[in-house]
Amino acid sequence: MGNDFLRHELEAVKEAGLYRSLRRVEGDQGPTLRLDGHEVINFSSNNYLGLANHPALCAAAKEAIDRYGCGSGASRLISGNMTLHEELESKIAELKGTEAALVFNSGFQANTGILPTLVGEGDVILSDVLNHASIIDGCRLARAKITVYGHCDLDQLETGLKDSPPASRKLIVTESLFSMDGDEAPLTEIVNLAEKHSAMVMVDEAHATGVFEPNGAGLVASLGLGDRVLVQMGTLGKALGGFGAYVAGSKALRELLINRCRSFIFTTSLPPAVMAMAIAAIDLVKKERERRQALRNNCDVLRAGLRSLGYSLGNSQSQILPLMIGDAARCMKLSEDLLRHGVFAQGIRPPTVPPGTSRLRITLMATHTPEHIEQALKVFKEAARELRIDVAR
Numbered sequence: 001m002g003n004d005f006l007r008h009e010l011e012a013v014k015e016a017g018l019y020r021s022l023r024r025v026e027g028d029q030g031p032t033l034r035l036d037g038h039e040v041i042n043f044s045s046n047n048y049l050g051l052a053n054h055p056a057l058c059a060a061a062k063e064a065i066d067r068y069g070c071g072s073g074a075s076r077l078i079s080g081n082m083t084l085h086e087e088l089e090s091k092i093a094e095l096k097g098t099e100a101a102l103v104f105n106s107g108f109q110a111n112t113g114i115l116p117t118l119v120g121e122g123d124v125i126l127s128d129v130l131n132h133a134s135i136i137d138g139c140r141l142a143r144a145k146i147t148v149y150g151h152c153d154l155d156q157l158e159t160g161l162k163d164s165p166p167a168s169r170k171l172i173v174t175e176s177l178f179s180m181d182g183d184e185a186p187l188t189e190i191v192n193l194a195e196k197h198s199a200m201v202m203v204d205e206a207h208a209t210g211v212f213e214p215n216g217a218g219l220v221a222s223l224g225l226g227d228r229v230l231v232q233m234g235t236l237g238k239a240l241g242g243f244g245a246y247v248a249g250s251k252a253l254r255e256l257l258i259n260r261c262r263s264f265i266f267t268t269s270l271p272p273a274v275m276a277m278a279i280a281a282i283d284l285v286k287k288e289r290e291r292r293q294a295l296r297n298n299c300d301v302l303r304a305g306l307r308s309l310g311y312s313l314g315n316s317q318s319q320i321l322p323l324m325i326g327d328a329a330r331c332m333k334l335s336e337d338l339l340r341h342g343v344f345a346q347g348i349r350p351p352t353v354p355p356g357t358s359r360l361r362i363t364l365m366a367t368h369t370p371e372h373i374e375q376a377l378k379v380f381k382e383a384a385r386e387l388r389i390d391v392a393r
């Protein structure tokens with residue numbers, strides 16, 4: 001009972017050209033991977049600083065297991081609040097320059113929990129159209145009115161703020177570095193508008209954490225906006241190389257989330273090894289500025305190379321390069337063709353991105369070598385020529 005329905009749904013997914021399946025990685029997460037039995041250069045990872053297999057993180061995790069065991073045993077509010085959780089939270093708050101921080105089990109859980117904690121029925125959320133699925137779901141769970149504004153469109157945002165009922169609580173939510181387009185939100189202008197219209201601001205720093213100067217704290221801190229943004233959230237599983245997520249802000253924010261946020265309250269807390277690797281990662285991020293520099297260098301070389309081949313990369317200035325294709329089937333075919341030539345650049349199509357904007361999402365790592373990038377550019381050159389890819393210019 002039920003399997004007929006499942007098969008019917010799967011057929012619908014296939015007919016829409018949106019079928020997805022899992023690829024298997026053997027070994028660790030490096031700039032090259034053994035993927036489904038083939039050696040490939042990895043341009044599809046969020047392990048931007050190359051920390052996911054760093055010896056310092058591995059050693060910290062092993063030591064934490066020896067000292068504290070494997071599991072945390074319960075949720076934070078029962079008996080699962082261990083010293084390492086609080087140690088990590090102090091580290092995050094110090095990095096971000098905020099009063100307090102709170103760790104979440106994942107970025108997805110953070111976003112789906114924070115939004116309903118801050119706003120509810122009768123309130124208004126103003127959300128960038130390209131915000132991540134976890135923000136979209138958080139907005140839905142909040143049951144507030146959702147006003148979606150055009151991507152980084154300040155005029156539309158201001159119109160939305162003006163049109164909101166005067167008595168409503170208003171919250172603007174945006175990513176700082178957009179996950180699929182690699183461009184930056186105009187955060188200073190957004191914060192100015194928020195102050196003008198008495199709105200709160202929540203910024204998702206999932207892809208910005210670890211990569212912005214001066215110390216990897218994210219774009220909010222880099223722009224000196226820490227005191228003007230109510231909620232900064234980010235993940236520990238991307239540039240920081242581990243797993244989990246954080247919220248940074250005031251003590252009151254932390255306290256309210258501990259009391260009201262369902263995705264914080266009703267879940268087993270992260271295990272000690274995960275805390276320990278995040279602590280080690282933050283120490284490395286603060287200390288090793290050269291990792292960010294290496295990442296930036298790699299981005300500059302690959303971006304310039306791809307542009308000289310005629311590929312369109314949108315407005316990205318970051319480690320996320322969206323190589324725009326448009327049509328979903330064409331995009332997935334290009335991705336497969338590149339893979340056969342040893343370059344893993346994931347095709348991204350709806351519903352992850354809007355229809356007609358399918359792209360290869362190419363992500364750089366600090367640990368890519370000049371040879372990796374040179375080899376990739378050779379393959380992209382062939383793709384542009386031999387596969388007759390009619391790339392946008």
Ligand SMILES: Cc1ncc(COP(=O)(O)O)c(C=O)c1O
Pocket residue numbers: 106107108109111132134175179204206207235236237244245
């Ligand atoms: C912008 C953004 N926010 C949140 C998340 C979710 O974070 P996590 O992977 O820790 O669940 C992601 C990606 O996974 C993301 O890209």
